[in-house]
Amino acid sequence: MSRVGRIVLFGLLAVVAFPAALLAVRTVTLLEPRTPMLSELPGGRQILSYPLEQDAWESSSGVVRHLLSDGTVRSFPEGSIGGSRPCPEAWTARSEEGPVRIGFLHGVVVDGDTLRGDSLETRLESLRIGLREDRARLVDEVRGQAGAPGFERAMQRWNQFRRQDERTGLLLRDASDSVVFLRLSSLRQISRAPTGWIATAETWMRQILTVLSETPDSWGLGGLRQALTSTLALILLSGAIGGTLALLAALLLNERLRPGKWALVVRRSSEWLAAVPGVVWGGVGLGLLVWGAGAQLDALLGNGLRWGNGGLLWASLTLGVLAAPISLKRSMEALEEVPKQWRLVARSCGATRWQVLRMVVLPSAWRGLLGAWLSAFARAAGETAPLMLVGAVHSIGGDVLETGIRLPSLSGGFPHLGVLACDPPWSVLEAELGHPVAYLSIFVLTLLCVGFELTASTFLLENRRRLAKDVEA
């Protein structure tokens, strides 16, 4: 290749990789902990606030919107605020109820007694985590004892905890010296804008982990844990279904079927399967699996509406069929790289077709077949549209206090990272509060797709390289 050609090629490659790189940059900048600003208002009043990004949906220029220390958002004409300075000593508290509060640490109230002093900051975090853990444990206990003799005792302990909890909190003082009490167990996160890059990186990592591991509230705000686990479960299930079907089809076509009418039908329809749009599969899955098979299953089992709703199983079957063609194509390529003569020699020695498959084809092409199998996972991870028809939901409401990772049930609706990212008004709101759930979810989804594809392609290329070397030798 000429030098100009090489430059053009790598320029194009860079352009192609551009969106993914942009996404990474944007996610990182949004997650960066922001420093509150202490600003002077025209009347001589001081406020603590975050300047928010402009509202994309109204494109109102000339106005700067601020998130104030009391959790409200106000717009100020540009230039009306004089003398802003960053205020790293201010604290930020995100509560479960929604508003983000900004203020100076005034004190900590523990069971009614106000504490002040130097070691407050370290005590604060352990106190908060302890309270949240206690609360989750007690709620589980009350739930578990419902109807049992121990219920009264559990309720007593819960009420005792509630009384203590009501009187344990954080005192934040804003710029105009009014102090607000925040119940400690309801706070998702309390932090101070870090100084220095090590502290920044630490806060940044902590924020990513918080967003990824928090269970969302019933509005779906706050965390991605459910979406992450159910997306992973969906990818694994549908990839395994699609990859296995494709592997069987490839082996059937390449090793088993003699050329004829049926072989042609199987081959053509497998290729054409790739052309059916994903969303059409969504519709077909809704009609045939959810309302067809699901309703039949419900009628058979007689336990009400359970399988007749969109759910993880139907979604993964739908995605499995959708992911199969790419895997099939790559399996066929991997099988075709095994020289025909090897099979002929084995057959002429008296091996059955199964023996040829087991002793010649699989040992020499397993890398390629594994790669092709994994391609189905990558394809399943990248498709979102059909899921909106076969059971993706915004959140599984009600289990705010759930602890531990629990797999989503096969019959129930499931939140999905791609679907979450595609809800613009909600995601814009989250991003403005320094909680870029949409960005993070689509970024994690992209990482999953690219990771699966990279593994798959590495296996496929390795397979080709090794077989080419073997054939030469």
Add this chain to the structure above:
Amino acid sequence: MAESSRRRVPRSVRIADRLAGLVLGIGGSFAPFALAAAMLWLFWQADLLHPLADWSRVGGWLRGSVSLGLVALAGASPFAVTGALLGRGSDLVRLHLRMVAAVPLAVPAFLLLHWTAPWVSQRFGLPVQHPGWACIALAVGMVPPLWLILSDALERGGGISAAAYALGATPSQVMRTLILPASAPGLVAALLRGFSRAMGETMAVLLVSGNYASAWGGAGGAATVGAALVLDLPEASPGGALWIDLMRGGLLLTVLTVSVYAVSDRVERRFRSGGQP
């Protein structure tokens, strides 16, 4: 000799062979059944003779899908063709491409929606939700998959150009007189395949057009078949007018994409069998 060797194959080996054939036959021929089930169900639900339906609505969706596909193809193909012709056969390029092509098409749309569109609308006063954004998002997003399809199509037949180089041809001569003419049918086939894929793409369009009533016309007035299916199918009652329209849209879109794909397949097979020694 043949008789005696056949008799010596143990019974267990023969049974294993039969069993393997059975498993492969049942699992492996899922494709015809899946395709037939999908098409038959769509056809049954579309109820082509039903008087209630509104063909103009279906036509509008289909027109949206086809024109978006064409625009995306027109935007993406110059980059993809250049890249595929320049980077033929390199494993590094291929690995990189496969990775980037695995990125969901919703990513460029997402970035456009959340980053570029607000910025442009603030600077130049354009609306944030506009069909033009969907065209751009699809065009950008289609470059990697199209490039990958193209480079798969052009993969074979590196031998002639090596011979030409050996005879002293320059790279541009090889490109002009050998590679382009020899690979033209393959390019056409791959472009058709990309068109078939772009027509069915939903998420990018949906994101930019919004989940709600939007610049495209709101409920029942989505731009493409895909967007209409996702937005309106959960609300449509089976057997109702909207349902039948949606099913007709889905059926026609599937017929369209599959037939474009089949044509591209045919072109490619011709090219493989005829064009190469």
